[in-house]
Amino acid sequence: MSGAGVELVDAVCLAGGSLYGLEAAAGVAAEMLARRDYQTGWMQIPLVAGAIIFDWGPRDNAVYPDKELGRAALRAAGPGVFPLGARGAGRSATAGKLFAYEENEPAGQGGAFRQAGETRVAVFTVVNAIGAVVDREGNVVRGHYDRESGLRRTLVPTVEERLAAGRPVRPPPGNTTLTVLVTDLALDLRQLRTLGRQVHASMARAIQPFHALEDGDVLFAISTGAVESDPLLDTTALGVVASELAWDAVLSAAQ
Numbered sequence: 001m002s003g004a005g006v007e008l009v010d011a012v013c014l015a016g017g018s019l020y021g022l023e024a025a026a027g028v029a030a031e032m033l034a035r036r037d038y039q040t041g042w043m044q045i046p047l048v049a050g051a052i053i054f055d056w057g058p059r060d061n062a063v064y065p066d067k068e069l070g071r072a073a074l075r076a077a078g079p080g081v082f083p084l085g086a087r088g089a090g091r092s093a094t095a096g097k098l099f100a101y102e103e104n105e106p107a108g109q110g111g112a113f114r115q116a117g118e119t120r121v122a123v124f125t126v127v128n129a130i131g132a133v134v135d136r137e138g139n140v141v142r143g144h145y146d147r148e149s150g151l152r153r154t155l156v157p158t159v160e161e162r163l164a165a166g167r168p169v170r171p172p173p174g175n176t177t178l179t180v181l182v183t184d185l186a187l188d189l190r191q192l193r194t195l196g197r198q199v200h201a202s203m204a205r206a207i208q209p210f211h212a213l214e215d216g217d218v219l220f221a222i223s224t225g226a227v228e229s230d231p232l233l234d235t236t237a238l239g240v241v242a243s244e245l246a247w248d249a250v251l252s253a254a255q
Helices: 018-035 067-076 155-164 189-205 236-254
Strands: 010-016 048-052 108-117 118-127 132-134 140-141 175-184 218-227
Touching: 010 018, 010 067, 010 175, 018 048, 018 067, 048 175, 048 218, 067 108, 108 236, 118 236, 132 236, 175 189, 189 218, 189 236
Parallel strands: 010 048, 175 218
Antiparallel strands: 108 118, 118 175, 132 140
């Protein structure tokens, strides 16, 4: 997560296709400009943030989300709808490649929503991680999959076993988990950064390992400002709720 912040953003675009997939964000901006009748006033230019995953490992073609696909995605978007699994930006996403790229399994995009007090919060994520997805019982449920035995490797025992045998652990590059945290509770930039750090750090429970050198993990923390204050919920408590939602979102990506 970057420490930078902006006062206003109109949309967040997540895509595959590595660097080329950033073109999809330009398509979202172009579609929004068309919806605004091509007005170019100072506060009428659509501000679109974008982030991408490297997802060419599972496929050998050079197809990527371009500007037209970005426009089409915005036209197809509907309120209250977020496809789960190997859909959208998560179509070619994988997880669990710490010990060998061949041990990966399909991941995808996930989401979760909850209302706490007067505040609503949602987390959306695209899991394309070097780490494996872990459930709340500590079981690996996606990735680190040994196809010969049909078992998923546990993290620490397998690292220790390999080191003891003199076998290196060299993860492949090209991994990223993208996350968007949205709440309607009005928060300033400092509060948003703190909330984002709290939730992003918590995701190390759901993805193991997380924030590795081979990863490029990003989290966007967004407030719509619709709820001015909540007498039952401060930002720390909101972070607790959102952190559990982030875990739910990761698990839903691997369903």
